[in-house]
Amino acid sequence: MNKLSPEIMNSVVVTDCGSTTTKAVWFEKTEAGWRQTYRAEAPTTVERPVADVTIGVLNALNSLELISDRNPLYKKTGENFEILKKGNNGIIDSYFSTSSAGGGLQMVVLGVVSQITGKSAERAALGAGAIVLARISLDDEEAVYHQAEKIRELRPDIILLTGGSDGGAKEQVRELAEILLLAEPKPRFGEDTKVPLIYAGNQDLTNELKDILSKDFDFRSVPNIRPNVDTENLKPAREETHDVFLEHVMSQAPGYSKLKKMVDGEIMPTPVAVSNMIEVAAKRLNTSIIAVDIGGATTDIFSIRKENESFSNPHRTVSANLGMSYSIGNVIEMAGSNNIKRWLPFETSDEELKDALWNKMYRPTTIPETLKELHIEHAVAREALRLSFEHHKQLSEKIEGAKEAQDISRTFRHQLKDEFDISQVDFILGSGGVLSHAPLRQSAALMLIDSFQPEGTTRLGVDSIFMLPHLGVFASYNEDAALEILFSSCIIPLGTVISPIKTTKKINLSENIADIELSNGIKFRLKGLSIRKVPLSVKESCSVTIKPLRKDLDFGSGRGKLHTCTVEGGEVGIIFDTRGGSSNINNLNINTSKLQREWNEELGINII
Amino acid sequence: MYAPKLITHANVQIERERTLPIKGKVHVEEGAQVQAGDKVLSTELKGDLTIIRIAEKLGISPGEAEKGVLINKGDIVQKNHLLFKKKGLFGLFEETLFSPCDGIIEFIIPESGHIGIRSAPEELFVNSYIPGRVTSIINNRKIIISSNVGLIQGVFGIGGEISGKIFSLSVKRDEIVDAHHINNIPKDKLSGSILCGGMSFTEEAFIAASILNVLGIVCGSFQSNFISEMQNGIFNQKLKNKGCSKPPVLMITEGFGQLPISERADKLIKSQHLKNASMSGKTQIRAGAIRPEIIFHEADKSISPIHENKSDPPKEGEVVRIVRGKHFGEIATISKLPKDPVKLNSGVEARVVEVILEADSKKIILAMANIENV
Numbered sequence: 001m002n003k004l005s006p007e008i009m010n011s012v013v014v015t016d017c018g019s020t021t022t023k024a025v026w027f028e029k030t031e032a033g034w035r036q037t038y039r040a041e042a043p044t045t046v047e048r049p050v051a052d053v054t055i056g057v058l059n060a061l062n063s064l065e066l067i068s069d070r071n072p073l074y075k076k077t078g079e080n081f082e083i084l085k086k087g088n089n090g091i092i093d094s095y096f097s098t099s100s101a102g103g104g105l106q107m108v109v110l111g112v113v114s115q116i117t118g119k120s121a122e123r124a125a126l127g128a129g130a131i132v133l134a135r136i137s138l139d140d141e142e143a144v145y146h147q148a149e150k151i152r153e154l155r156p157d158i159i160l161l162t163g164g165s166d167g168g169a170k171e172q173v174r175e176l177a178e179i180l181l182l183a184e185p186k187p188r189f190g191e192d193t194k195v196p197l198i199y200a201g202n203q204d205l206t207n208e209l210k211d212i213l214s215k216d217f218d219f220r221s222v223p224n225i226r227p228n229v230d231t232e233n234l235k236p237a238r239e240e241t242h243d244v245f246l247e248h249v250m251s252q253a254p255g256y257s258k259l260k261k262m263v264d265g266e267i268m269p270t271p272v273a274v275s276n277m278i279e280v281a282a283k284r285l286n287t288s289i290i291a292v293d294i295g296g297a298t299t300d301i302f303s304i305r306k307e308n309e310s311f312s313n314p315h316r317t318v319s320a321n322l323g324m325s326y327s328i329g330n331v332i333e334m335a336g337s338n339n340i341k342r343w344l345p346f347e348t349s350d351e352e353l354k355d356a357l358w359n360k361m362y363r364p365t366t367i368p369e370t371l372k373e374l375h376i377e378h379a380v381a382r383e384a385l386r387l388s389f390e391h392h393k394q395l396s397e398k399i400e401g402a403k404e405a406q407d408i409s410r411t412f413r414h415q416l417k418d419e420f421d422i423s424q425v426d427f428i429l430g431s432g433g434v435l436s437h438a439p440l441r442q443s444a445a446l447m448l449i450d451s452f453q454p455e456g457t458t459r460l461g462v463d464s465i466f467m468l469p470h471l472g473v474f475a476s477y478n479e480d481a482a483l484e485i486l487f488s489s490c491i492i493p494l495g496t497v498i499s500p501i502k503t504t505k506k507i508n509l510s511e512n513i514a515d516i517e518l519s520n521g522i523k524f525r526l527k528g529l530s531i532r533k534v535p536l537s538v539k540e541s542c543s544v545t546i547k548p549l550r551k552d553l554d555f556g557s558g559r560g561k562l563h564t565c566t567v568e569g570g571e572v573g574i575i576f577d578t579r580g581g582s583s584n585i586n587n588l589n590i591n592t593s594k595l596q597r598e599w600n601e602e603l604g605i606n607i608i
Numbered sequence: 609m610y611a612p613k614l615i616t617h618a619n620v621q622i623e624r625e626r627t628l629p630i631k632g633k634v635h636v637e638e639g640a641q642v643q644a645g646d647k648v649l650s651t652e653l654k655g656d657l658t659i660i661r662i663a664e665k666l667g668i669s670p671g672e673a674e675k676g677v678l679i680n681k682g683d684i685v686q687k688n689h690l691l692f693k694k695k696g697l698f699g700l701f702e703e704t705l706f707s708p709c710d711g712i713i714e715f716i717i718p719e720s721g722h723i724g725i726r727s728a729p730e731e732l733f734v735n736s737y738i739p740g741r742v743t744s745i746i747n748n749r750k751i752i753i754s755s756n757v758g759l760i761q762g763v764f765g766i767g768g769e770i771s772g773k774i775f776s777l778s779v780k781r782d783e784i785v786d787a788h789h790i791n792n793i794p795k796d797k798l799s800g801s802i803l804c805g806g807m808s809f810t811e812e813a814f815i816a817a818s819i820l821n822v823l824g825i826v827c828g829s830f831q832s833n834f835i836s837e838m839q840n841g842i843f844n845q846k847l848k849n850k851g852c853s854k855p856p857v858l859m860i861t862e863g864f865g866q867l868p869i870s871e872r873a874d875k876l877i878k879s880q881h882l883k884n885a886s887m888s889g890k891t892q893i894r895a896g897a898i899r900p901e902i903i904f905h906e907a908d909k910s911i912s913p914i915h916e917n918k919s920d921p922p923k924e925g926e927v928v929r930i931v932r933g934k935h936f937g938e939i940a941t942i943s944k945l946p947k948d949p950v951k952l953n954s955g956v957e958a959r960v961v962e963v964i965l966e967a968d969s970k971k972i973i974l975a976m977a978n979i980e981n982v
Binding site (some may be wrong): 043065066171175182193326354355356361363367368437440606 | 653654660664732763764863865891931952974975980
């Protein structure tokens, strides 16, 4: 029988090597069925001085042995270690792993003219969720050798080279290629591999550049991002960047080849593993799902929609510039301190906020000691999630009735057909340290609501201890066991949130919004700009009748119409949200920290 | 469990790579002893290429452009050398183009009417940065220097490499250095020095130090807004307005905000007053984390050396720095390593460590993730 056959797997350990922490989880077949029994973690060790991902794995397994009081899981021989299986002095049947230890995507972009192809290249890279370390152009003030030195020192994961319209400039593009050859960049990780280079410039030069650059770079070409001066075509470069990141960059963490020898099967990239599990879960629950995995360096969003009786292809995006540790600086830059402060139930100065977050950025493995620190991190998480969701929607957009390549002059005028109608999403599932390890489940619920701004009736859940990636890789060997663990140990149902759909008119404080009646006898009037919680336990459900008190308000049956639905409970219960979304909150001329205190208190979240 | 670290130690074995951007010449031999400012590598960099697009610039055809070119390939030209002259319409106006730079005519392309001028090559050299012994020479491009030194690694820095004498300020660890602290010191003592000490510097103190040609500044902390101003050029403009062209290299040892420099760092700095040191402000948190550092050329040989790259999991008796929460920046000694997770004040459950604070010998419990080895 194949050693990976489900029939002989009763005890499995899985690790996920994240950008900041390595998590080890134990799945076992117990009398009650398949369960997650133990969990441990240790800092990921891809960075110097350790620079070997297997050391973090070893530390996590060591912690797992201590916590479970069971050993041995591994044997160390010199610098290497071996996982011990049953029949070889060990106690488990299999060991699997996922990895995203390379963390965020960092790119250098080159264009002939800074404000034309340089800017387009930067937009393409940002659109793929990258951090742009430098934009190099021929009209820079820097000397060529400085530019080359900069590229070498920055050690980008991917280089994007652009320039020249099709049939246009060639000499200048060749000059940029010369700078790259001079730079001789080495990848961030994986010293012996070539840095991927995506060429998206004058197509007449593709073959020539491929000949010149393939020796030193992993050369790939895509259609020109500026085929002519008036047209910008970012999508092919953006998609190629995204794909190269997932397939190539993430697998290059130091020690990766050692880890490959230790696992059964292949190491799965973390986003692929989570995506697998989400797809399996959506089909089992027969529902549309958005899932998010917010990590230290990246925030990954997965969505799968139920369309009549079938399901769409799962869609996943990795926002490699948004996260809670290494990428926290980008969240501050992109969101701005006002957008972070609006979520805080206390006053703080911009300076104090920035100091706190910069300290976290430069010491990324630290965790909040005080409630104040916790609230600040949760506020940042909301912005990271919100921005990642915008990125997710953008990458899944279709341009209505127009050609793929975007006419530059129409850039700011065209209408996008938004594929994403949040009111059609039935379930939002949160994963990642800040959500799974939130001390209170209601904190996780509020973060998901504030970030995604669900409309209509939406169930919420969290991954209890952040094991979606582990389940995802395990599901590829034993789907039934993975599903059993998913529903018994992984998904913590938080409850259901109910909010008006697509409010266009302002919602005012204390305005009468709707009359609510539950089948358990509870009745009340919903006021504007409020959160109201009704306890309803896990595995309980009840019927809710909503009578809008404004003609424009729609809760699922049309504007101004009575709406009745059956909702499921959870650790938090039913949450009625009439705050009108973050744009409504932003437009208030009142002290939002006072309101935030009230909303937090309604949900039982400690303030300070 | 591996814990991150920032070294503060008087005797550390280190290695530093010195690298050229392209192959060149190595000026030392393997095994040689070098001093901090010694030239160890050099190369010649091809000059920049300037392209004069005659046809586009003057709105004429390449053929017409070619007729007016007055120089040949290989000619040496200086800035403002006449490159092109042609009589205009009806012979009334003359059209001329002058060289924007010194250099050699590298090409003249008749088909496009372009002239390429290559500037003079530039000599680039790399110094050793630290005193020590050359232990490897690689490909005429890179050498490795090993040494025993005193070392303080910082959390964050700005600027490149410098060398100078340490000037330890007579201020308390939690004191903010103001302009009067700087102005009370004889100017000749400060010029070319690395100024160290205190919790932070006021903007006025920073400017005063810059004007006096202080090469580096090391203190406990700076507020993030000031750092932003430095990074986005606003502060450099303020310095320019005071007649100063370049700010000192900066390193903070503790973090952002108002955090006193640690006692350990303060003591080490004071012991190195007026002695030679090298400093780098370079900071990179990913891709091979690079931390800013100050390297004291003389190690304290009376204490056992440690190796820069050795990393051990935390153990009882180890000295650590607290890097989060109420006691941020304080030094402590690990007294216990409980196995089971504990709930912190924030509500987060985590593995913890019990430590004894150096300042008042008080015992506290905090997350293991919130300490770093020193």
